[in-house]
Amino acid sequence: MTFSPNDTLTLISPNDQLPYNSDDMPLKLGVMASGSGSNFEAIAQAIADRQLNAKIHVLIYNNPDAKAATRAARWHIPAVLLNHRDFASREALDEAIVQALHDHDVEWVIMAGWMRIVTDVLIDAFCDRVINIHPSLLPSFKGSHAIQQAFAAGVKITGCTVHLVRLEVDSGTILMQAAVPILPNDTVETLQARIQMQEHRIFPQAIAIAARL
Numbered sequence: 001m002t003f004s005p006n007d008t009l010t011l012i013s014p015n016d017q018l019p020y021n022s023d024d025m026p027l028k029l030g031v032m033a034s035g036s037g038s039n040f041e042a043i044a045q046a047i048a049d050r051q052l053n054a055k056i057h058v059l060i061y062n063n064p065d066a067k068a069a070t071r072a073a074r075w076h077i078p079a080v081l082l083n084h085r086d087f088a089s090r091e092a093l094d095e096a097i098v099q100a101l102h103d104h105d106v107e108w109v110i111m112a113g114w115m116r117i118v119t120d121v122l123i124d125a126f127c128d129r130v131i132n133i134h135p136s137l138l139p140s141f142k143g144s145h146a147i148q149q150a151f152a153a154g155v156k157i158t159g160c161t162v163h164l165v166r167l168e169v170d171s172g173t174i175l176m177q178a179a180v181p182i183l184p185n186d187t188v189e190t191l192q193a194r195i196q197m198q199e200h201r202i203f204p205q206a207i208a209i210a211a212r213l
Contacts, residue, residue: 027054027211030106032097032114033061037068038196039112039133039203044075046204054207058104060097062116078104084116094121101126110207111165120167130165131210133203135195137161137177142170147192150182157181158191160199162206176206 031040040059046052059072059079072079080100087093098121101109109122111132123130136146138161141153150158159179164172178198182191 024053027052027207028105028107029054029056029110029207030058030060030101030104030108031056031110031112033059033066033068033112034063034115035066035068035113037061037066037071037113039199040068041071041075042200043110043112043204043207044071044077052204052208054108057106058100060100062093062114068113080104090117090119091121094119098122098125108207108211110203112203117169118165123165123167128164129210131175131207132163132165132170132172133199133206134161134163134170135159135192135199137179138163138170138174147188147195151188151191155182158195160195160202162203164210175209176202178202 029043031043033040037059043052044056047054047056056075056077059068059077060082061068061079062082062084064081064083069079069081082093082096082100084093087096093116107129109126109130111118111130114132118130134142134146135158136142136150137157137159140155141149141158147158157179159177161177162175163170164175166172178201180191180195180198
């Protein structure tokens with residue numbers, strides 16, 4: 001499976017469900033999260049509900065206070081803390097991440113609210129198998145504070161995008177998107193909550209799409 005940086009895949013509706021084939025080997029996932037872990041839990045729930053044929057082998061988190069670790073414990077999923085402050089460079093952190101993923105027999109890397117820029121150390125180790133979710137309709141509003149960027153631009157529609165990870169931030173192949181209107185009385189907080197609802201819907205489906213390519 002090889003893509004050029006400008007590839008964009010045909011999208012399906014967030015209401016569509018890909019068929020669950022229990023005869024297929026479950027995808028071996030490693031999830032990376034820095035914060036609350038709501039997308040991590042959405043993926044775990046989709047697996048439990050037989051909407052995604054996969055198993056989360058490990059959660060890697062970089063913030064000692066991340067609530068994602070508590071969610072992992074609730075799901076009886078191993079969690080590994082790799083505090084980025086303990087590493088001299090991004091590459092050194094990614095080397096430790098790759099080792100932890102290999103130690104847990106991971107084949108697909110899912111960045112679910114991972115608030116660190118990754119390097120070619122991780123991307124090359126899992127070529128075309130690193131997936132990220134971003135709170136905008138890419139290619140609009142790349143990088144940090146995407147929801148605030150959408151407000152500042154005065155757009156009427158934003159949303160979220162699941163994409164493959166490339167060295168250039170938020171530039172990889174788009175797997176799936178969901179649009180979210182910006183309402184007249186929206187705040188950053190209310191819009192973020194509605195975008196997160198769509199993230200939880202499309203992320204498991206996008207993982208299944210990536211595995212079928």
